[in-house]
Amino acid sequence: MKINFEHALLKENIADYQDRVNEIHELLFKRECKGNDFLGWLDWPYDYDKEEFARIKEVGKEIRENADVLLVCGIGGSYLGARSAIEMMKGLYPDDKPEIIYTGNGLSSTYLYQVLNHIKGKSVYLNVISKSGTTTETAVAFRLFQQYIEETYGEEEASKRIIATTDKARGTLKNLADVKGYREFVIPDDMGGRYSVFSAVGLIPIAAAGLDIEELFKGCQKAYEDFRTPDLSKNIAYQYAVARRILENQCKGIELFVSYEPSMTMIAEWWKQLFGESEGKEGKGLYPASVTFTTDLHSMGQFIQEGTKSLFETVLTLENPMHDIIFPEDKENLDNMNYLAGKNIDWVNKMACQGTVEAHVETGNVPNILISMKDNSEFSYGYMIYFFFRACAMSVLMLDVNPFNQPGVEVYKKNMFRLLGKPAK
Numbered sequence: 021m022k023i024n025f026e027h028a029l030l031k032e033n034i035a036d037y038q039d040r041v042n043e044i045h046e047l048l049f050k051r052e053c054k055g056n057d058f059l060g061w062l063d064w065p066y067d068y069d070k071e072e073f074a075r076i077k078e079v080g081k082e083i084r085e086n087a088d089v090l091l092v093c094g095i096g097g098s099y100l101g102a103r104s105a106i107e108m109m110k111g112l113y114p115d116d117k118p119e120i121i122y123t124g125n126g127l128s129s130t131y132l133y134q135v136l137n138h139i140k141g142k143s144v145y146l147n148v149i150s151k152s153g154t155t156t157e158t159a160v161a162f163r164l165f166q167q168y169i170e171e172t173y174g175e176e177e178a179s180k181r182i183i184a185t186t187d188k189a190r191g192t193l194k195n196l197a198d199v200k201g202y203r204e205f206v207i208p209d210d211m212g213g214r215y216s217v218f219s220a221v222g223l224i225p226i227a228a229a230g231l232d233i234e235e236l237f238k239g240c241q242k243a244y245e246d247f248r249t250p251d252l253s254k255n256i257a258y259q260y261a262v263a264r265r266i267l268e269n270q271c272k273g274i275e276l277f278v279s280y281e282p283s284m285t286m287i288a289e290w291w292k293q294l295f296g297e298s299e300g301k302e303g304k305g306l307y308p309a310s311v312t313f314t315t316d317l318h319s320m321g322q323f324i325q326e327g328t329k330s331l332f333e334t335v336l337t338l339e340n341p342m343h344d345i346i347f348p349e350d351k352e353n354l355d356n357m358n359y360l361a362g363k364n365i366d367w368v369n370k371m372a373c374q375g376t377v378e379a380h381v382e383t384g385n386v387p388n389i390l391i392s393m394k395d396n397s398e399f400s401y402g403y404m405i406y407f408f409f410r411a412c413a414m415s416v417l418m419l420d421v422n423p424f425n426q427p428g429v430e431v432y433k434k435n436m437f438r439l440l441g442k443p444a445k
């Protein structure tokens with residue numbers, strides 16, 4: 021992974037923040053920083069449950085062998101990691117089984133109705149994922165699909181097809197899974213949802229999609245090694261963390277995450293949750309937004325180029341695409357496109373990226389941080405995720421904010437429960 025600040029228009033030196041970064045790095049690893057009870061993700065690249073990891077591989081294999089459809093039922097941190105990984109590494113139209121359908125991440129009756137219709141006659145497995153076990157969106161969808169699976173296969177077979185990922189000791193879902201005899205996997209106590217993709221939360225769907233979770237761990241282990249040092253001349257996660265704060269000081273209130281692959285749109289969604297939920301507290305933080313280019317150049321491009329100068333871009337690109345196509349020649353050339361004949365379409369995409377960075381930075385005066393990944397492999401994904409974990413923790417702690425809680429999310433829930441007439445416990 022490489023990071024390039026040449027187009028970031030930084031008015032301060034990243035290196036000038038070395039003392040502050042050293043201080044926070046030490047607090048983080050001594051587990052004395054804000055939110056220190058939620059640092060399970062920090063040493064996880066090595067310090068994970070090996071026995072559970074083996075069970076995850078087995079269940080992933082079983083799902084691949086037996087399911088036409090895997091329903092992944094969870095919301096927020098309980099699903100965005102898996103979806104971002106699977107879409108990035110497999111693309112949007114993979115041609116193998118199982119089809120993975122994400123449910124329990126909203127309350128649209130139309131969506132649920134259509135998924136129920138879509139899975140009829142197919143072999144279905146369900147992975148329900150909820151740390152609290154009480155999240156309304158997940159619980160509503162889960163009951164519908166649980167009943168469908170029980171009616172279709174009978175209770176005994178259903179208990180093999182439903183897999184629960186939840187708290188190891190308590191909660192509604194834990195109790196339900198115990199009673200029903202589901203296989204259970206653990207969301208560690210000291211790991212918030214948005215930092216949980218390397219636990220069973222992300223790994224079961226990722227393994228079921230046929231991806232190599234050992235390679236994924238090798239990637240995050242490499243990142244762990246690379247980011248052992250707080251030295252700002254070497255640690256690119258901390259460089260990025262500091263650059264975000266410098267740009268905020270330059271009155272940029274919005275960070276726009278940019279990718280050039282539709283299969284990375286969910287990476288942007290995962291990234292927005294990571295930074296939005298970690299940073300947006302106490303009236304502080306950059307607003308994380310996202311676009312997918314080149315399509316959004318035809319919608320948001322105008323604003324980025326000439327609108328309010330309140331944003332900077334963080335552009336994440338792949339050096340090597342998953343697939344490439346050579347643009348064909350056409351004898352008649354009625355569309356006047358022969359000037360591209362023989363060129364790779366990925367090259368065209370890269371030229372669009374280069375031209376856009378130039379337009380936004382040089383003409384539009386919009387700072388661009390450029391991050392590039394070698395490819396969309398499991399190794400690269402694992403590296404990239406751990407990079408963002410560490411960058412996010414450092415960046416948020418620089419604001420003196422706890423990166424690992426999300427007190428604001430409760431406000432809508434309280435109102436919704438009142439309107440729904442949810443009985444008090």
Ligand code: PA5
Nearest residue numbers: 096097098150151152155213214
């Ligand atoms: O990051 C988080 O902690 C949240 O996004 C949660 O993952 C999300 O609210 C789902 O919660 P739960 O897993 O308890 O159902």
